[in-house]
Amino acid sequence: MSFINYSSREINCKIVYYGPGLCGKTTNLQFIYKRTNPEQKGKLISLATETERTLFFDFLPLALGDIRGFRVRFHLYTVPGQVFYAASRKLILKGVDGVIFVADSQIERMEANIESLEDLRINLAEQGYTLEKLPYAVQYNKRDLPNVAPLEEMNKLLNVNGALWFEGVATTGVGVFETLKGVARQVLLELKKHY
Amino acid sequence: MAGSDLVMYDSEFQKIDEELQRLHQQANANVVFLVDKNGQLIASAGDTHNIDTTSLASLTAGNIAATGGIARLLGEKEFTILFHEGEKDNIHISLIGQRVILVVIFDQRSSLGLVRLRVKKTSEVLARIFDEMTSKAEKEKAEGGKTAESPFAEISDEDIDNLFR
Numbered sequence: 001m002s003f004i005n006y007s008s009r010e011i012n013c014k015i016v017y018y019g020p021g022l023c024g025k026t027t028n029l030q031f032i033y034k035r036t037n038p039e040q041k042g043k044l045i046s047l048a049t050e051t052e053r054t055l056f057f058d059f060l061p062l063a064l065g066d067i068r069g070f071r072v073r074f075h076l077y078t079v080p081g082q083v084f085y086a087a088s089r090k091l092i093l094k095g096v097d098g099v100i101f102v103a104d105s106q107i108e109r110m111e112a113n114i115e116s117l118e119d120l121r122i123n124l125a126e127q128g129y130t131l132e133k134l135p136y137a138v139q140y141n142k143r144d145l146p147n148v149a150p151l152e153e154m155n156k157l158l159n160v161n162g163a164l165w166f167e168g169v170a171t172t173g174v175g176v177f178e179t180l181k182g183v184a185r186q187v188l189l190e191l192k193k194h195y
Numbered sequence: 196m197a198g199s200d201l202v203m204y205d206s207e208f209q210k211i212d213e214e215l216q217r218l219h220q221q222a223n224a225n226v227v228f229l230v231d232k233n234g235q236l237i238a239s240a241g242d243t244h245n246i247d248t249t250s251l252a253s254l255t256a257g258n259i260a261a262t263g264g265i266a267r268l269l270g271e272k273e274f275t276i277l278f279h280e281g282e283k284d285n286i287h288i289s290l291i292g293q294r295v296i297l298v299v300i301f302d303q304r305s306s307l308g309l310v311r312l313r314v315k316k317t318s319e320v321l322a323r324i325f326d327e328m329t330s331k332a333e334k335e336k337a338e339g340g341k342t343a344e345s346p347f348a349e350i351s352d353e354d355i356d357n358l359f360r
């Protein structure tokens with residue numbers, strides 16, 4: 001649910017990073033934060049436990065520039081990936097404009113990926129959304145690790161509808177901005193359709 | 196897409212701004228904010244220079260969302276008022292019409308009683324303004340017209356590329 005303010009000439013859009021625990025959602029945000037000019041970003045807020053696991057959400061406001069005289073702001077959120085934070089994940093998806101699913105490429109995490117994707121579908125459905133109609137992209141993260149599943153197989157398991165996908169190594173930034181841009185583009189084109 | 200986007204024009208913003216200024220004055224508050232339930236700042240009144248308003252908006256919305264979650268677990272529809280008391284500053288958060296969140300930050304120059312009283316009045320006015328906004332948006336949608344001055348009709352791939360340069 002975008003917020004278009006003709007008075008201050010701003011568009012605000014919400015993008016949520018989803019995925020299983022420890023897949024690299026927060027790392028995506030941290031990299032974006034590190035690589036963005038100070039005037040384009042706000043504070044990166046992490047509501048995390050003492051062991052740096054996301055407790056409620058991470059939040060990063062980005063104002064990348066103007067389109068047709070309107071300042072475009074993206075509010076990036078991550079959900080807590082751990083299974084037992086299901087209730088919090090639901091809350092964060094409210095009013096979402098675009099979703100990035102971060103999958104952990106390690107073979108032993110495939111089950112967790114599938115479970116998280118199913119969880120995402122259910123939570124979206126509760127709000128009347130479907131993944132197919134929402135601006136959406138998949139990031140196959142941790143491609144630098146030795147025990148990763150082949151992309152073909154990951155696509156078969158996690159991306160049956162052939163959504164936009166990217167390879168990622170969030171710790172070094174590979175694919176991070178590409179993925180964000182992929183979804184941001186869809187979000188803005190969606191606005192074009194409606195307004 | 197589920198739900199509808201929030202579109203605000205100048206005239207509506209003026210009305211909202213006026214109302215917040217009035218509340219800021221009458222409640223003797225330090226700062227007054229209006230936040231969308233999704234965490235986007237709509238308007239503010241008072242001295243916001245030392246406050247990270249964007250973060251505050253997002254955290255307030257998270258707070259309301261979490262409290263709403265607790266409410267539903269208990270079989271309540273929603274807890275409409277939250278109050279946090281600090282050593283110097285206090286924060287009064289209230290939900291208006293299930294859609295927007297009104298935040299009042301105040302210190303010892305005001306009181307909880309005064310803030311509650313003034314917030315109640317302001318809430319009624321704001322609820323009316325947002326009702327009008329919603330029905331206007333629905334009417335526009337029903338007429339099938341895109342807004343005449345839509346800035347989005349012309350969005351090109353190049354515009355989007357430029358954002359990420």
